[in-house]
Amino acid sequence: MTELPARTRQLLLLMALDGTGDLRVLGGAPTGTQGLEDLAPAERARLVSVGGYPHRLAFRHPLIRSAVVELATENERRRAHQVLAELWSDQSDRRAWHLAEASAGPDEDVAALLEQTARRIPHCGDATKALDTLTRAADLSPQPADRRRRLHRGGGDRRIEPRVGLAGRGSPVRPGAWRSAAFRGRRRPSALNSDADLTTAHRLLVGAIETTDHGYDAQNSGLIEALYNLTLVCFLRSGRKHGSRFTWRSPG
Numbered sequence: 560m561t562e563l564p565a566r567t568r569q570l571l572l573l574m575a576l577d578g579t580g581d582l583r584v585l586g587g588a589p590t591g592t593q594g595l596e597d598l599a600p601a602e603r604a605r606l607v608s609v610g611g612y613p614h615r616l617a618f619r620h621p622l623i624r625s626a627v628v629e630l631a632t633e634n635e636r637r638r639a640h641q642v643l644a645e646l647w648s649d650q651s652d653r654r655a656w657h658l659a660e661a662s663a664g665p666d667e668d669v670a671a672l673l674e675q676t677a678r679r680i681p682h683c684g685d686a687t688k689a690l691d692t693l694t695r696a697a698d699l700s701p702q703p704a705d706r707r708r709r710l711h712r713g714g715g716d717r718r719i720e721p722r723v724g725l726a727g728r729g730s731p732v733r734p735g736a737w738r739s740a741a742f743r744g745r746r747r748p749s750a751l752n753s754d755a756d757l758t759t760a761h762r763l764l765v766g767a768i769e770t771t772d773h774g775y776d777a778q779n780s781g782l783i784e785a786l787y788n789l790t791l792v793c794f795l796r797s798g799r800k801h802g803s804r805f806t807w808r809s810p811g
Contacts, residue, residue: 560626563604566597568627571607572639575627576660580615587646637661652676656692665701673699674709694762710766764789 563571570585577584585594598616601607606623609616618624628636637660644657655672662669673696680689693709700706764785773782 560606560630563600564597567600568631569639570594570598571601571627572631572635573642574607574616575618575624576636576639576657577643578624580617582609582614582616584643584646587642637663652679659695659699662699666699667701667705670696670699670701670705670709690763691758694766697766698762706766710763761789761792764792 560568573584573587574580582595585598595609598607598609602609605619607616607618618627631639640657640661644654644661647653647657651672655669655676658666658669659673673692677689677692677696680692697706697709700709768782768785768789773779776782
């Protein structure tokens with residue numbers, strides 16, 4: 560991978576981060592690249608293929624796409640996301656996500672765009688993505704009050720919460736009831752059946768712990784429950800990363 564020309568690696572990174580295979584992405588490539596011509600070394604190395612109608616790019620294996628992203632520096636990834644945000648300026652949801660990934664720190668403008676995106680997603684039936692979008696908006700919120708509001712909305716929106724099973728019987732994650740962000744004993748974490756589910760659960764639990772005034776009291780039952788479930792989510796994420804399977808049993 561590293562022996563490929565720099566311009567080829569730039570194009571591969573754009574295509575990997577875009578994730579659609581849409582060759583229009585090449586039109587937003589950095590100055591000096593020549594589109595398909597600069598992709599040729601990657602095709603000859605059998606890393607990618609271009610075909611179909613309309614033509615689309617496909618990575619030969621998902622691990623190749625992952626390697627392209629991992630080999631890039633943080634600045635290279637942020638610049639690529641900025642390019643993609645400009646390229647898809649007419650598609651607000653895609654633009655918002657790329658702007659979020661291009662952000663180096665809290666940014667209220669981007670957080671607000673993500674929150675608007677989250678309002679639209681549940682109507683498409685993808686509640687997990689909606690919750691993940693809200694928690695990412697919370698990550699980017701400069702003001703603690705906005706961060707809490709976005710996290711609490713994600714935990715209390717009935718169009719979003721049931722898919723991830725994070726709020727008991729639908730009770731919102733609000734001040735005084737923040738521990739509803741933790742899984743109840745009757746809501747098994749094994750129901751989280753994808754990396755996206757686990758990532759969203761991790762963000763919501765961490766956000767609830769960080770934004771609630773519990774004083775980190777070691778006797779606080781809600782804090783204990785949240786930390787237990789956060790540990791379990793981390794364990795499950797680690798197992799998925801290394802290809803392991805676990806059987807979860809409720810304590811007691």
